[in-house]
Amino acid sequence: MFKIRKSNRLYIAMLTVWAGLISFTAYPFIHEIILAGNSNSPYEPLLIALLILNALFISYFWLNGVKDITYVIYYYLFRGQMNRLIRTATSTRLRRSPSIVLVYCTANDFNEHSLERSMKQKYDNFKTVILDDSSKQEYLDRVDQFAKRHDIEVIRRTDRAGFKAGNLNNYLKGRTDYDYFVILDSDEVIPSTFITSALKYFSRFSDIGVVQANHVATRNRNDFMHIFSKGVNSHWPTYQMTKHHHGFMSLLGHGAMVSRKCYEAVG
Incomplete structure (x- = not known):
């Protein structure tokens, strides 16, 4: 197994350019x-x-501007190198079949179509659990009907403390009957190869705790959504891939696989 190597060079370059801009304009401000x-x-x-x-x-706005321009330039200069890492990881052979649980979080926004599509995984050793924080009877009934039809466990709680994070912790804390869990939002659709693709990263690299996928806007029902989708679809490869190679990533709370070891380590 390998380890992912990080570099802070990009952020040093950003701060250097920003400091140069500040020093260039410092005299007029001070004057x-x-x-x-x-x-x-x-x-x-x-x-x-x-x-x-x-x-x-x-x-502050200059710092953000330097960051945005640097991310875009870096991506177009080094996307080939970043894509090679992806190809290396996804070509890894899985030598075992760890236990996976798809945790679908909902609160008065249950989407049967999304969950049904996400459950069609090309992987056998997984189960689906609905973490239902709904309060409206309409959604409670829809969740129960779907769960009965697909033989899925439904977990509900009374206090709903901590919102989505509290919902996840209520189910996951103290459990040892899984190796990894996948976080699903109510309207999220993951591809059929999501589990196998994510597991290849865990198999390739020993220091990974979370694998988060790039997101794509697919439900563009009007012109505004179609135009807005271009920003979403360009943001993920340009920003998130670059941030992954240089420092840190933000876990956005969906479309991600998390190892039990990582979850337990952060408490």
Whole structure:
């Protein structure tokens, strides 16, 4: 097994460019603050405060702008290298079949079609559990009918504390009858190869705790959704792949497989 190597070079480059922009414009800002301090105006403290706040806001937006431009440039320069890592991981042969549980979280938004499609996995050793925080009888009935039809366990709780995270913890905490769990949102559809593809990453790399898939907008029912989908579909490979190679990823709470070892380690 291998380990994923990370590098902070990209963030060093970002901060260097940002620091250069700040130093280039520092003199005008400082000059204006000095002028405001020598104005002998009754509003002098307010003027100085506003100038300082203006400088801080501009610096912050510059940092975000540098980050966005750097991510895009880096992706187009090194996407071949990043894609090679994906091909290496997905070509790994699975030598065992660990136990998987699909945990489907819902709260008055149950979507039978999405869950049914997500359950059609090309993998045998998995089960599906519905974690139902619904309060409306319509959704409670729909969940029960679906569970009965597909012989699925339904878990409900009374306090609904902690929202989705609390719902997951209510089911997972203390359990040892699984190796990995997959988090599903109510309207999420994962491909039939999701489990096998995610497991290949765990088999290839020894230091992985979470495998999160790129998301694609597929239900574009009007022009606005179709236009907006272009931003969603470009964000995932450009931003998330780059962030994965340089530092950290954000777990967005769905479309991800998590190992029990990782879950237990974070408490």
